[in-house]
Every structure is written in structure tokens, then in C-alpha cells.
Amino acid sequence: MDVSDAELTVEVTGPVATVTIHNPARRNAMTAAMWRQLPELLDHLEPDPDVRALVLTGAGDAFCAGADLGDLAELLDAGDTSIAVAAEERLASFAKPTVASIRGACVGGGAQLAVACDLRIAADDARFGVPPARLGLVYPAPTTRRLSRLVGPSAAKHLLFTAELIDAQRALRIGLVDEVLPGDRLVARVDDLTATIAQRSPLSVAAAKEIIDDRAGPARIAWWHRKVATTGEPREGVAAVTERRQPRFAWRPTDG
Structure with a gap:
């Protein structure tokens, strides 16, 4: 993989800032550099008076396939003090509304980021999974608690115990996402939603x-x-x- 292709990009259109996860060789997996970059971007965007909402999305046909396995040792050594947890917590504390616009894979670290957003809008091809049990890992405690608050203890346990992928409709039923739409309507719906929020x-x-x-x-x-x-x-x-x-x-x- 060319590491220069792995980055977070920012585009501000009117009152909405869009942060895009871009790592095409790894289905937008987050590298260590990207985990470190996210809080810096948020620190820059939060005080901007013209930014009224933030969208987090992935480039191409995936949201985020998780943490790049090449950086796994660093994340494991740090546990709940890892750069991934720090990025998640900064996203969750962002003072303005955040919307995850999700298509394709939203797994592991991708689910971690999506759950840290205020709202999640998904294309009907989205797939969600929390895979630590498949890898012999412990999902971070802040992430586990946030997931449980969102979907309830039973659904959170099912996701964590089985490490199974679930489709967008099941994610909607358990409250993991707020809306599911055909893929060709996802961008327009997120644009409408954030425009409405920006007017409030x-x-x-x-x-x-x-x-x-x-x-x-x-x-x-x-x-x-x-x-x-x-x-x-x-x-x-x-x-x-x-x-x-x-x-x-x-x-x-x-x-x-």
C-alpha cells in the first residue's frame, strides 16, 4: 500500500464540513496516522462559526473496514488509552451535530467511529460488524459502553459475542442506524438532513x-x-x- 493514499480529507460546503476517510487499498481502514489526524481536524473545525454540522463518510464504496492491521500492535499495547479511542472520544465530544454517512463496510474501527457520531444514515448495501471476538481482542471499554447505550445490552452482546456481520435493515431494527436508503439516495438525504440541522x-x-x-x-x-x-x-x-x-x-x- 502507498501510505500517501491513506488520509482524511476535509471539504466545507456552506455550513457543513465533510470529513472523508480515504484508504482505497484497505477499504478505508484507519492507519495510525489517520487516527492521530482526526482529533486535529476536529479541533480546527469546531471553533469555525460557519460550520454548523459535520459529516463523516468513506471514499468510494466503503465507510471504513476498521483499523489497519499493520498498526494493530500499537493499538493493543495502549488499550483504552489508544489513539483510536482518543479519536473516538474527540468525535463524540465534537460540539456540533455529527452524521455518519455509511455505505459498504462499517466494521471494527469503522463501527467505532460511526457509533461516536450523533446520527447514522446508511445505504442499503451497508454491512456492520464488531470483530474483536474473532481476533481474540477486547473492544475498548468506552466504545463498548457507547455501543450498549445505543443499541441496548442484548444487541451489543450479540454483536460482540458473535462478531457476525449484520445488514443495514437489521442495523436499523436494533437502532444502530437511524435511516436506510438506496445507495443512490444516500448523499442527497444526508445533504437534506444537515441542511435542516444547519437552519435550526x-x-x-x-x-x-x-x-x-x-x-x-x-x-x-x-x-x-x-x-x-x-x-x-x-x-x-x-x-x-x-x-x-x-x-x-x-x-x-x-x-x-
Whole structure:
């Protein structure tokens, strides 16, 4: 493999940033360099006031086939402090909504990244798997807990105990993905979804994400309610509904 072909690329179109996993020789498997690169990209994108949502996807016909096995020893030695877990945690803590756009293989480290996103939209050819039991490995504890919260303990155990691949429809039934569409409609649906999110109040969305992810204690929740009272966002929202126009929400997470 030419390691120069393995990279994460970023494209910002309007209010949406798209991070693409690109490693064609390995079905977009994540190399050590790519795991290290992801938090850096997110650190750059998060404070950008023009970015309102982020899409994570894979190049070509796969999302991500996992961690590149050539880097497996480094990941195993680090356990739950590995660069893969650090990348996953940074993605999960990204302050703005994140959407995984999934086609083809979404396995191992790919599932790890997809589960760390807020929403997952899949093409009907997507396949999902969590293979540590096939390899004699222990899936990272933060990843295991996040998967269990998403699909429930029983479905998480089935995925982890069997290491079987499941199709997109089963992933939809257990809550691993939010929508399944024909492959030729995936990009348009993700574009529509992120455009809708970008039109909503960033204050409302940011508060909801923190609260749902259990990262907002009583003091932080009170802080959010004070922002509602002082930023004028509700006045703008009501005015937009009354005037039958798109709202012009002015608050951004960088405003504090």
C-alpha cells in the first residue's frame, strides 16, 4: 500500500464540513496516522462559526473496514488509552451535530467511529460488524459502553459475542442506524438532513447534544437556560414562524 493514499480529507460546503476517510487499498481502514489526524481536524473545525454540522463518510464504496492491521500492535499495547479511542472520544465530544454517512463496510474501527457520531444514515448495501471476538481482542471499554447505550445490552452482546456481520435493515431494527436508503439516495438525504440541522438554532442543538450525552450538570443546564433568556434566540424563532421565513439565529457556540 502507498501510505500517501491513506488520509482524511476535509471539504466545507456552506455550513457543513465533510470529513472523508480515504484508504482505497484497505477499504478505508484507519492507519495510525489517520487516527492521530482526526482529533486535529476536529479541533480546527469546531471553533469555525460557519460550520454548523459535520459529516463523516468513506471514499468510494466503503465507510471504513476498521483499523489497519499493520498498526494493530500499537493499538493493543495502549488499550483504552489508544489513539483510536482518543479519536473516538474527540468525535463524540465534537460540539456540533455529527452524521455518519455509511455505505459498504462499517466494521471494527469503522463501527467505532460511526457509533461516536450523533446520527447514522446508511445505504442499503451497508454491512456492520464488531470483530474483536474473532481476533481474540477486547473492544475498548468506552466504545463498548457507547455501543450498549445505543443499541441496548442484548444487541451489543450479540454483536460482540458473535462478531457476525449484520445488514443495514437489521442495523436499523436494533437502532444502530437511524435511516436506510438506496445507495443512490444516500448523499442527497444526508445533504437534506444537515441542511435542516444547519437552519435550526445552534443554541438549541448544542444544549440538546450536551444534555442527551449526559455532559451537562445542573449548573450547565441553568447556564443554557440563561442563554435562552439573554440571546434573543426565541424572539427570532417566533418572529420567523410568524413572518413565514427562515430564522436568522445569531448565536454561535464560540459566543460563550
